[in-house]
Amino acid sequence: MRGLREVLNLLRLPHRGSATALEAQAFQRLKSFLEGQGIPVQEIPFRGVRSYGPELLLINLLLGLAPASPVPPLLGALGFFLYFNGWRPWGFLLDRHPSHNLLAWKGQGAKALVLMAHVDTAKTFFLYHPKRVRHFRANFLLNALLAFLAPLLALTPLRWPVGLYFLAQAALLLHRELKAPYVEGGNDNGSGVAVATALFLETEPPEGWRLGLALTGCEEVGALGAKALIPHLPPGTLVLNLDNVGQGELFYAEGEGMLLYVPYRGTLLDAARKTPGAHPLRYRLAYFDTLPLARRGFPCLSLIRLEQGVPPHWHWPTDTFARLDQGALEDTLRYTRTLLQRVFQGVSS
Template sequence: MLGKVETLKAVLALLHLPHRGSATPEEAEAFRRLRAFLEARGEAVETLPFRGVRSYGPELLGISLLLALSPLSPIFPLLGALAFFLYFQGYRPWGFLLDRHPSQNLLAWKGEGKRALVLLAHVDTAKTFFLYHPKRVRGFRQSFLLNATLAFLSPLLALTPLKWPLGLYFLLQAGLLLHREVRAPYVEGGNDNASGVAVATALFLETKPPKGWRLGLALTGCEEVGALGAKALARHLPPGTLVLNLDNVGRGELFYAEGEGMLRYTPYHGPLLEAARRTPGARPLRYRLAYFDALPLAQRGFPTLTLIRLDGGVPPDWHWPTDTFARLDLNALAETLTYGQALLARVWGSPWDGVLA
């Protein structure tokens, strides 16, 4: 059996590809390597295929174009505002038209019992964008709120002379998104999210669940394009499964998210959150910057918790070409693993039968 640090290094080596872009051949290769690694250690692994997209750009581009048509009719910005709200709440009623590229999740279980806890981490990486530049990224939330405000006001502004600058603003945004689709590369993704995959996998391999518990490992695809892997995973989890999500844990200060939501806030609940509040080593966080794979599961009622490391309020090297394996802090990974072990021990040692039933 490999030691903890050796396991972390071994998983990171598996994921060290030029990128692991959502629903790309490189993502598929990363999953192939991970499955072989787990099976070589005696774990039974199930592949759960689904279809997704390779970038969120076309969807946001389409929304921006609807909003850019404000000078023509209030109907277009009304549709754009509705689509904006749905997308950033995690709903894609148009997804069946776009989800054409194969992706997958890996799911492994160990132990026996009626109670279940799954360790969750996404494998894929994102394309970069100018908003993630180190000089701009700390204003990412403000940029999003500005867009949201303009989008939701656009049906009213379309009835005023302000419809012309509003339309020009969103037309420029559509142009920037088109440029991103054509020219922007996928990032290497050492921190986001090879770090989370390494910690989740090591925690799974190094942990023996107690009697009455099943411990799962769920590695997902297409998180960066709408948490599509987590949505596909939900129907494969037993009702009431506890979900511990690990995302961007390779550098910075450790936090546990108490909830998340770019628009409406979804609070987490359940034994993992209560355990985190009583386990030293991480600070609480209301995460409003983006979304995690945990969001669609929390929206479906699963008791959920996310661990993340931040530097100055944002994930280090977030969606920028500097997010490389060379910039990972192995001590941060090991400390996150130790904290995860303490969380599991506290959950398994606490009398929360009524919550978990």
């Protein structure tokens, strides 16, 4: 438990917003802590954005132009499809703020397993209010349906209500950019960073294995840190991701995807199915850092805790370190410890 407390204390900042100075400060604290434990740490720099708001605002503006022409909503629907499947072909135009990952290794061998957790925190938004957040998935599916129908509805009298709907959303996103604060992020994802780091420090990989710790930036704005991590992982690396594991009931995701669903495969998933203490889940609320890795063929598993189907205090100002459940953190650490032992021993029944 000492390791969990030490890491959580390092992350106690007003926020760790993606690609902000406070995210960089959190990374510097973590790096110094790991090096103080005698662990060599590699920094992986990349550039990202500080918020997903401008991208979604532009997509909504294009959809909101349905009364003018079907062409802008067609582009908006394409942008919606790409963004919510984790693809940002326009990223080279927007990614201009420095961020980075930390990557550390223990052991030697042909097999590799990485513990991954994102360090950054997100801005809040009205959809994450406790009275609305349980309808987050339904609201997303409504938006997806209207976005994909918008190019057709632009040819009918319904183009006006559809256009006004998306213009109203663009206005709300603009307000978010100008006024909404970043959250403190005790659960999302101070909890995951603490468990992953504590487990890494206490675990000595067996002969033939390398154990890694990957702490990523810019997860909240499109898993940008995970994408930058890919060239630095040996082929076939097992990736165990921890996200929002400080409150609620423990689940292991069998796959993820807001629109297209990407199933997980491999040793970690097999081990999770044989390890008591967590429930299976098809995660569709958002996407994890594992999405770009799973798409590239890495065997992945993500752990998350939920209450009534959503992460507790998800992207809301009440997501503070003071609200973390120490029992949940310790239980997650015990579960992941058992999971790793099963993987290292070959996943017996």
